[in-house]
Amino acid sequence: MRFRSTHPDTVLQPAPSVPDTMRAVVFDGPGDPEALHLAEIEVPTPVLSEVLVRVVAAGVNPIDAKTRAGRGLSGAISSWPVVLGLDVSGVVVRAPFDAHPFPVGTEVYGMATVPRTSGSYAEYVVVPTLSLARKPSSLSHVEAAGVPVAALTAWGIVVETALAHQGQRILVHAGSGGVGHFAVQFAAYFGAHVIATGSPRNLEWLRELGAAEVVDYTSTRFEEVVSDVDVVIDLIGNVSDDTGTRSLEVLRPGGLLIEVPTGAWPGFREAAAERGIRSTDYKTIPDGGALATITRLLESGAVRVYVEHVFELDDAAAAHTEIERGHTRGKIVLSVSDD
Template structure:
């Protein structure tokens, strides 16, 4: 099904790698739906660390290969075009999901075209702004905690940076599946992390986790700090697992773990609509919730990325792209 509309759109783009000032507004071609893709009118877009890394050109795995390029992985919006008339997703459906940025155009724009396997219906309980903060963070947390750590009753899981975008989902998923969750965070987030399900919170401003935490089955390391990963190795039980989520520091962490005789693995998120649909049910039931720290207008995307780079955000930052 096709709809006549403008062939260009006003989006935020990266015109070359560098600082946040490289994010500028520009008229670019509106994406064309191809094959099994679904064309989405974007209402809100999430802001993620990987967007920032791609803008900075950090590594072959995340750096764009052509400019200008629209950044952004997360989106929530409304279906405009589908692959065929009887497709399970219908024109007008409220949906959310992930783009393939930096492989192609992202979500800091009025429209995205993405594979149908990357998008599912938005949780009715959430606004588009709230939903835009979910996909990448929740799917990353699910992969780390459920697929790799296999969270279960009686297990002890340490989550570094528990109050961040991925972290606040990781704490909730691990707790939901019965694990005893130990989270690191700041003093201002200690009470909130306990509300999310953490049984213990280590305030990194007053205590070093490796002096107080022991007998951990799985460390979920969401920081790009090699020293934190190194100090995490001794807190693991024999046979324990270190799951490290930062691709830029993973090679160094893997070497440390090998030298220490500790099992370890990196991770790369998959934009999987089927798993996101499971997360949707948890969000609608209230068993899991998303926290939005702040909302920026699309034109202020550079400011949003600067804020994210400062650290210490609680949950997610989101860009408001269109009207709810």
């Protein structure tokens, strides 16, 4: 007789056969996108609270490209080759125990722990229980794979750090990107007056996502038309046209600058303090509980994910080339296996 799990909608399935090896995209040292190549490697073994997930789709994030190039998370790499990929959507094939919250056969999505373990650019990945949630039934695996890192980052910034609320004025730079398009939606959902910068092709779309004001950064300097902002969510930094420094001009005294890209503006804390502005950086927390809350917003239609490009697993190098161009609307995803 099959064991019924503690989740009312799940009946445990027999554990499927898992091969000893799998296809994965690896790289053997820092380099250009062409450093990524397909290989046959061992299927990872879950320990303690980890589950083994058969990957259907894997999200591609800027941190992946930075790590591949020798920045990002590369300082924590202890051995080669490395499999990248934090975002995963797939199906549990091994769980720690029968009554586990995500038993065998459960469709899940969440975040892997690259480079502590191998990532989701592979047919199988191990993921900690606390970094997972049940996949939204309204989303395909490709759509779901575009959610975890970007949405959890935006949630942590907007809801947990900025404490978005009615009447608050929040400026989001790069509002049409992976993190940005979630940040705009979350801030608007919680009642904030959202101002978003973007390119001409994305301005109307940003309005549809909930931005009350949009600024075309190609023709207008935002500090000339925006002022008295409570929070700036800076997803660019000073790598392009001193966006971070210019953001200090639009913040009210005592306002908050949230500087997200790692290393994009090393002196932001001192610069903000000189102007009487609070500041902080931010790192994504792989919180399955928060992801479950985001799931409910996705299921209700209050929030949506946009995937602009889908590449096959063996075309990961092209996916990295695309994300490094820096103009993706929403997300880039790798299709790894059949649903």
